[in-house]
Amino acid sequence: MNTTTHTKFAGRFQIMKSLAVNYQILKAKPSLNLFLLQYLNKFKILDVGGRLVLHSHLPPINSKSYARFIKEHLTGKSTGPSHAQIGLTNACPQNCEYCYNKHRKGKLMDTATIIKLIQDLKKMGVFWIGFTGGEPLLNKDIVRITESAGDDCTVKLFTTGCTLTKQKALDLKKAGLSYVSVSLDHWQEDIHDKTRRYKGAFQTALKAIDIFRETGDMHIGVSAVLSKKMILQRQVESFLQFLISLHIHEAWLSEAKPSVEAFWDEDLVITEDERLYLSSLQDIYNKQGDITVNYLGHFEGREHFGCNAGHKMVYIDAFGEMSPCVFTPMTFGNIMDSSIESLFHEMKKHFPSESTCFINKNYKLFQKYIEKNGPVNRQNSLSLMQEVHFGQLSRFFQLYYH
Secondary structure, eight states, X not given: OOGGGOEEEOOHHHHHHHHHHTGGGGGSOHHHHHHHHHHHTTSOOEEETTEEESOTTSOOTTSHHHHHIIIIIITTXXXXXXXXXXXXXXXXXXXXXXXXXXXXXXXXXXXXXHHHHHHXXXXXXXXXXXXXXXXXXXXXXXXXXXXXXXXXXXXXXXXXXXXXXXXXXXHHHHHTOOEEEEEOOOSSHHHHHHHHTOTTHHHHHHHHHHHHHXXXXXXXXXXXXXXXXXXXXXXXXXXXXXXXXXXXXXXXXXXXXXXXXXXXOGGGSOOHHHHHHHHHHHHHHHHHTXXXXXEHHHHTSTTTTOBOBTXXXXXXXXXXXXXXXXXXXXXXXXXXXXXXXXXXXXXXXXXXOBSSOHHHHHHHHHHHHOBTTBSBOHHHHHHHHTTOOOOOOOHHHHHHHO
């Protein structure tokens, strides 16, 4: 790990001390604790400005957010969500071919609504919130919104870097931003710009990484959407080597999801063998320790936590529509018309969680119900769910519920 990241590996004493503070974890079943320790061992924990980070999909293990995970979810068995993503705006200068928010529209949530939403989500059990869009930096109140989450809820920013300034980065850090993931999908500038349909996207991302690095003690990652071509041609390792050269902390990886019509093609959807290949790459690179690789299909694989869409994960778009996750173009209602708690628990009845990505498995059903000008509406979402057949639980939830 390059010293310019102001990062070091956390010492064993630091880790054990942090885990000991959360003594309530001992109330969990031994088998569940063993599972978590084995998962923890797949990563080299980083000390980023005193925060001990496994990866950016979980809070630092010495944070109040992580303590809430243990108290409210691991031992308290909360029925609410643990993770949420919120669209702070639908506006974005880029026009990615795989964008999961295409064609969404409506009345935008104002700042007061977003802040209340965050407080309501926390009361339900959410300890991790991702800000997305559109481009969330285009929301003029993003600093105020970040600050409203408090020090017991981890906030992660997903951004293209467009409009970022050094002052804005410093303000976000001061407001409590824990993680940032800058969008970068390829190591070749022309290919990244073409995919994003935005000339200058590549240079904008690199500049954003530099700006966040200059703030000091900021956990910096790249959020990358891997094309099927990159996976099939075994180009992912070349990409990871490029990311290592940027001296960032983490590569947050996902394959292109069949969330829009252009990707409703079986040849473009990842196979189980390909998912396992990417998961194996994560384990290999994390042992080496040059960069943390955090592949969504590893975290959500059957051998780990499974797909949490609609179960422990919830997405509220910039217009207040509630979906199971950012990749699933459907809505179960609007939080400006009904309480988020009632909407979530109604949605959760249809999402028992399972070991396979929901949209990867069920995208063909959306061809029947999707509308051209937005996500599948509530009525059609309920009809669609009647045709869904869920499989077995992931390893974590097998231990958690039994």
